[in-house]
Amino acid sequence: MAVRVAVVDGHTLTRYGLAGLIAQHEDLAIVAETGSMAEAVRMVETALPDVVTVDVALPDGDGLGLARELRDRFPELGIVVLTSRGEDDLLFRALETGVSAFVPKTAPAEEVLAAIRHAAVAASSFTATGLAPALARRRDGSRVALSPREHEVLQLLAEGMSVPGIARTMYLCPSTAKTYVARLYEKLAVSNRAQALMAGLREGLLDRPAGASA
Structure with missing residues:
Protein backbone atom coordinates (compact mmCIF):
# COMPACT_ATOMS: atom_id res chain seq x y z
CA MET A 1 0.00 0.00 0.00
CA ALA A 2 1.12 3.55 -0.72
CA VAL A 3 2.41 5.74 2.12
CA ARG A 4 -0.32 8.25 3.01
CA VAL A 5 1.14 11.77 3.13
CA ALA A 6 -0.33 15.08 4.34
CA VAL A 7 1.29 18.45 3.66
CA VAL A 8 1.25 21.52 5.94
CA ASP A 9 2.77 24.58 4.24
CA GLY A 10 1.59 28.18 4.21
CA HIS A 11 3.01 28.92 0.76
CA THR A 12 0.44 27.82 -1.81
CA LEU A 13 2.90 27.20 -4.65
CA THR A 14 5.27 25.26 -2.40
CA ARG A 15 2.40 23.16 -1.08
CA TYR A 16 1.09 22.37 -4.55
CA GLY A 17 4.58 21.66 -5.82
CA LEU A 18 5.32 19.23 -3.00
CA ALA A 19 1.95 17.54 -3.44
CA GLY A 20 2.63 17.22 -7.17
CA LEU A 21 6.07 15.74 -6.56
CA ILE A 22 4.69 13.15 -4.15
CA ALA A 23 1.81 12.25 -6.48
CA GLN A 24 4.31 11.21 -9.19
CA HIS A 25 5.42 8.19 -7.14
CA GLU A 26 3.33 5.04 -6.88
CA ASP A 27 4.51 4.22 -3.35
CA LEU A 28 3.32 7.63 -2.05
CA ALA A 29 -0.14 9.20 -2.01
CA ILE A 30 -1.33 12.67 -0.97
CA VAL A 31 -4.35 12.38 1.33
CA ALA A 32 -4.66 15.96 2.65
CA GLU A 33 -3.05 19.40 2.62
CA THR A 34 -3.45 22.69 4.45
CA GLY A 35 -1.69 26.01 4.80
CA SER A 36 -2.87 26.56 8.38
CA MET A 37 -1.46 25.41 11.69
CA ALA A 38 -4.95 25.76 13.15
CA ALA A 47 -7.18 11.99 7.00
CA LEU A 48 -5.04 9.61 9.10
CA PRO A 49 -1.78 10.03 7.14
CA ASP A 50 1.29 7.90 7.76
CA VAL A 51 3.54 10.93 7.30
CA VAL A 52 2.99 14.68 7.53
CA THR A 53 5.38 17.32 6.18
CA VAL A 54 5.47 20.56 8.18
CA ASP A 55 6.96 23.89 7.17
CA VAL A 56 8.87 25.59 10.00
CA ALA A 57 7.38 29.03 9.23
CA LEU A 58 3.58 28.90 9.11
CA PRO A 59 1.42 32.01 8.72
CA ASP A 60 -0.41 31.40 11.99
CA GLY A 61 2.29 29.90 14.19
CA ASP A 62 5.51 27.97 14.72
CA GLY A 63 5.84 24.81 12.66
CA LEU A 64 8.07 23.16 15.26
CA GLY A 65 5.44 23.85 17.91
CA LEU A 66 2.92 22.12 15.67
CA ALA A 67 5.35 19.22 15.18
CA ARG A 68 5.65 18.79 18.95
CA GLU A 69 1.86 18.76 19.34
CA LEU A 70 1.52 16.20 16.55
CA ARG A 71 4.22 14.02 18.12
CA ASP A 72 2.46 14.15 21.50
CA ARG A 73 -0.92 13.28 19.98
CA PHE A 74 0.19 10.78 17.35
CA PRO A 75 3.30 8.85 18.54
CA GLU A 76 3.42 6.66 15.42
CA LEU A 77 3.08 9.51 12.92
CA ALA A 94 13.65 19.72 15.46
CA LEU A 95 15.72 16.90 16.97
CA GLU A 96 14.49 17.74 20.48
CA THR A 97 10.89 17.94 19.24
CA GLY A 98 10.99 14.30 18.20
CA VAL A 99 10.37 14.68 14.48
CA SER A 100 11.47 12.02 12.01
CA ALA A 101 13.44 14.15 9.55
CA PHE A 102 14.66 17.70 8.99
CA VAL A 103 15.15 18.75 5.35
CA PRO A 104 16.06 22.12 3.76
CA LYS A 105 13.65 23.20 1.02
CA ALA A 120 6.97 6.19 7.18
CA VAL A 121 9.01 3.26 8.50
CA ALA A 122 10.99 4.87 11.35
CA ALA A 123 8.90 7.68 12.81
CA SER A 124 10.94 7.87 16.02
CA SER A 125 14.36 7.81 14.32
CA PHE A 126 15.75 11.24 13.41
CA THR A 127 17.56 11.92 10.16
CA ALA A 128 19.06 15.16 8.81
CA THR A 129 21.75 15.63 6.19
CA GLY A 130 23.63 18.32 8.12
CA LEU A 131 23.43 16.76 11.59
CA ALA A 132 27.10 15.69 11.93
CA PRO A 133 28.57 19.09 10.89
CA ALA A 134 26.07 20.88 13.15
CA LEU A 135 27.11 18.72 16.11
CA ALA A 136 30.74 19.54 15.39
CA ARG A 137 29.99 23.26 15.27
CA ARG A 138 28.10 23.04 18.57
CA ARG A 139 31.05 21.23 20.17
CA ASP A 140 33.57 23.78 18.92
CA GLY A 141 31.51 26.90 19.60
CA SER A 142 32.12 28.55 22.96
CA ARG A 143 29.87 31.61 22.52
CA VAL A 144 26.15 32.00 22.12
CA ALA A 145 25.21 31.77 18.42
CA LEU A 146 22.15 33.75 17.36
CA SER A 147 20.44 33.54 14.00
CA PRO A 148 20.16 36.84 12.07
CA ARG A 149 16.47 37.09 13.09
CA VAL A 163 6.72 42.47 21.30
CA PRO A 164 3.88 43.98 19.19
CA GLY A 165 6.35 46.62 17.98
CA ILE A 166 8.89 43.93 17.09
CA ALA A 167 6.17 42.07 15.17
CA ARG A 168 5.31 45.18 13.14
CA THR A 169 8.95 46.10 12.48
CA MET A 170 9.90 42.58 11.35
CA TYR A 171 6.61 41.97 9.50
CA LEU A 172 5.73 39.02 11.73
CA CYS A 173 2.51 37.94 13.40
CA PRO A 174 2.56 38.61 17.19
CA SER A 175 2.74 34.90 18.04
CA THR A 176 5.83 34.44 15.86
CA ALA A 177 7.48 37.49 17.45
CA LYS A 178 6.77 35.99 20.89
CA THR A 179 8.35 32.74 19.74
CA TYR A 180 11.53 34.58 18.66
CA VAL A 181 11.74 36.40 22.00
CA ALA A 182 11.20 33.16 23.95
CA ARG A 183 13.84 31.38 21.85
CA LEU A 184 16.27 34.27 22.41
CA TYR A 185 15.72 34.11 26.19
CA GLU A 186 16.29 30.36 26.08
CA LYS A 187 19.58 30.70 24.20
CA LEU A 188 20.82 33.41 26.55
CA ALA A 189 19.57 31.47 29.62
CA VAL A 190 17.59 34.48 30.86
CA SER A 191 13.97 35.17 31.81
CA ASN A 192 13.37 38.87 31.05
CA ARG A 193 14.42 41.82 28.90
CA ALA A 194 16.93 43.31 31.35
CA GLN A 195 18.74 39.99 31.74
CA ALA A 196 18.72 39.50 27.98
CA LEU A 197 20.34 42.89 27.39
CA MET A 198 22.99 42.26 30.03
CA ALA A 199 23.75 38.88 28.50
CA GLY A 200 23.82 40.43 25.02
CA LEU A 201 26.36 43.02 26.11
CA ARG A 202 28.44 40.42 27.94
CA GLU A 203 28.54 38.17 24.87
CA GLY A 204 29.24 41.05 22.49
CA LEU A 205 25.95 40.50 20.64
CA LEU A 206 24.61 44.06 20.80
CA ASP A 207 25.68 46.68 18.27
CA ARG A 208 25.54 49.44 20.86
CA PRO A 209 24.88 49.78 24.61
CA ALA A 210 21.27 49.23 25.57
CA GLY A 211 19.39 52.13 27.05
CA ALA A 212 16.07 50.44 27.68
CA SER A 213 14.78 49.30 31.02
CA ALA A 214 13.20 45.94 31.74
Missing part, protein backbone atom coordinates in the same frame (compact mmCIF):
# COMPACT_ATOMS: atom_id res chain seq x y z
CA GLU A 39 -6.35 23.19 10.72
CA ALA A 40 -3.41 20.78 10.80
CA VAL A 41 -4.31 18.70 13.87
CA ARG A 42 -7.90 18.25 12.71
CA MET A 43 -6.64 17.34 9.24
CA VAL A 44 -4.40 14.61 10.67
CA GLU A 45 -7.21 13.28 12.84
CA THR A 46 -9.52 13.08 9.82
CA GLY A 78 6.06 10.22 10.66
CA ILE A 79 6.89 13.95 10.77
CA VAL A 80 9.15 15.61 8.20
CA VAL A 81 10.09 19.23 8.92
CA LEU A 82 10.90 21.38 5.89
CA THR A 83 12.66 24.72 6.19
CA SER A 84 13.99 27.50 4.01
CA ARG A 85 16.40 28.47 6.83
CA GLY A 86 19.33 26.13 7.36
CA GLU A 87 20.25 27.27 10.88
CA ASP A 88 21.79 24.88 13.39
CA ASP A 89 19.43 25.93 16.18
CA LEU A 90 16.42 24.94 14.06
CA LEU A 91 17.96 21.54 13.39
CA PHE A 92 18.55 20.91 17.10
CA ARG A 93 15.06 22.14 18.02
CA THR A 106 16.70 23.64 -1.20
CA ALA A 107 17.49 19.92 -0.97
CA PRO A 108 17.15 17.76 -4.10
CA ALA A 109 13.71 16.25 -4.64
CA GLU A 110 15.07 12.75 -4.00
CA GLU A 111 16.28 13.82 -0.56
CA VAL A 112 12.80 15.09 0.36
CA LEU A 113 11.22 11.86 -0.90
CA ALA A 114 13.79 9.78 1.00
CA ALA A 115 12.95 11.66 4.20
CA ILE A 116 9.24 10.92 3.71
CA ARG A 117 9.93 7.24 3.12
CA HIS A 118 12.22 7.14 6.18
CA ALA A 119 9.52 8.77 8.33
CA GLU A 150 17.26 36.47 16.76
CA HIS A 151 20.02 39.07 16.64
CA GLU A 152 17.53 41.55 15.16
CA VAL A 153 15.06 40.78 17.95
CA LEU A 154 17.76 41.37 20.58
CA GLN A 155 18.66 44.70 19.00
CA LEU A 156 15.00 45.78 18.93
CA LEU A 157 14.60 44.80 22.58
CA ALA A 158 17.66 46.94 23.33
CA GLU A 159 15.91 49.86 21.63
CA GLY A 160 13.01 49.44 24.06
CA MET A 161 10.57 47.97 21.57
CA SER A 162 7.62 45.87 22.75
